[in-house]
Amino acid sequence: MPQSSLNMNKQIKQLSLFPNLDDNLSENLYVIGNGFDIAHNYPTRYADFREWLVANGDKQFVALMCLLFPYAPEDDRNDNNYFWSDIENFMGEYRATEIMNFCVPNGLSYKDGQKYAYAVEDGAKSVFVPAVQRLYQMFHNWVNSIQIDNIPKFQLHPGCLYLTFNYTETLEKVYGIPDDKICHIHGKRLCDEEYVFGHLNEIPTDSIDADNDFETKSLSDIISEMNVHVKNINGLINANTQFFNKLSGVQRIIVIGHSLGKIDLPYFDKLLECVSAEAEWVFYYHSNEDLKNITNFINTRNIKKVVLRNS
Numbered sequence: 001m002p003q004s005s006l007n008m009n010k011q012i013k014q015l016s017l018f019p020n021l022d023d024n025l026s027e028n029l030y031v032i033g034n035g036f037d038i039a040h041n042y043p044t045r046y047a048d049f050r051e052w053l054v055a056n057g058d059k060q061f062v063a064l065m066c067l068l069f070p071y072a073p074e075d076d077r078n079d080n081n082y083f084w085s086d087i088e089n090f091m092g093e094y095r096a097t098e099i100m101n102f103c104v105p106n107g108l109s110y111k112d113g114q115k116y117a118y119a120v121e122d123g124a125k126s127v128f129v130p131a132v133q134r135l136y137q138m139f140h141n142w143v144n145s146i147q148i149d150n151i152p153k154f155q156l157h158p159g160c161l162y163l164t165f166n167y168t169e170t171l172e173k174v175y176g177i178p179d180d181k182i183c184h185i186h187g188k189r190l191c192d193e194e195y196v197f198g199h200l201n202e203i204p205t206d207s208i209d210a211d212n213d214f215e216t217k218s219l220s221d222i223i224s225e226m227n228v229h230v231k232n233i234n235g236l237i238n239a240n241t242q243f244f245n246k247l248s249g250v251q252r253i254i255v256i257g258h259s260l261g262k263i264d265l266p267y268f269d270k271l272l273e274c275v276s277a278e279a280e281w282v283f284y285y286h287s288n289e290d291l292k293n294i295t296n297f298i299n300t301r302n303i304k305k306v307v308l309r310n311s
Helices: 034-039 046-055 059-068 087-092 096-102 114-145 170-175 213-228 233-239 241-249 262-274 288-299
Strands: 011-014 028-032 161-164 182-184 252-256 280-285 305-310
Touching: 028 262, 046 059, 046 114, 059 096, 059 114, 087 262, 096 114, 096 213, 114 213, 161 241, 233 241, 233 262, 241 262, 280 288, 288 305
Parallel strands: 011 305, 028 161, 028 252, 161 182, 252 280, 280 305
Antiparallel strands: none
């Protein structure tokens, strides 16, 4: 990567080998994203969730979600893979008015009077809300169904600290990392925990500007349901205060398998608050999009030492 694409006050190094750990292992924090599980050949992509749904007889549901969240370019709207490539971000871009109109049976219009009004008022609650709730139930079932093996792909030390965005127990089961060294910030599967899965687009219901009461009711049902699934990032950080309090002595942060998408950036900003200002950040990137996100993060934060590695 050309250094010109990064602020020149950053200390940039390119490493071909995994970084050596310091003797004080607690000074090393690993941040683990989904790419880590994918590197172990686990079917943990959103596209794998879609395939699991199809294999379990939910092909029509897969198509329905694409119709409720149809934000692909016009040429791709018949491609049922589009929504399923990045579910959380597409959910955050939902358009309540379009969803309301979709939920009204074909052929009904204002000229149908009260029949149309009832259809609009009840449509979201009878079509959209159950679909979103089913999405979450199926997501939970899919995560619980993922099989992991015991073949490690990396050299990880049990004395380091680990912040993982994954639901799987890969760190514990495959690498023997103690529980007290790990924070599953979005929940850990098979532990009766709710999995954090959602978006950041919270909309006040009192901001609805509709032409009539029945449209107001429908839009309120849609927005209220979607607000349930807003990620409460500050709440999650506060719930894991004990772990974040351990990070004051961290001198190296090693990010593996995380693309630094916008939806998770508040967690990384919290890490910047917790670790030493002189800490070295090591980023493993897989794609040009990953590298773009990482570069943007580096250039907009006061990070003094950066290591980049193409994985």
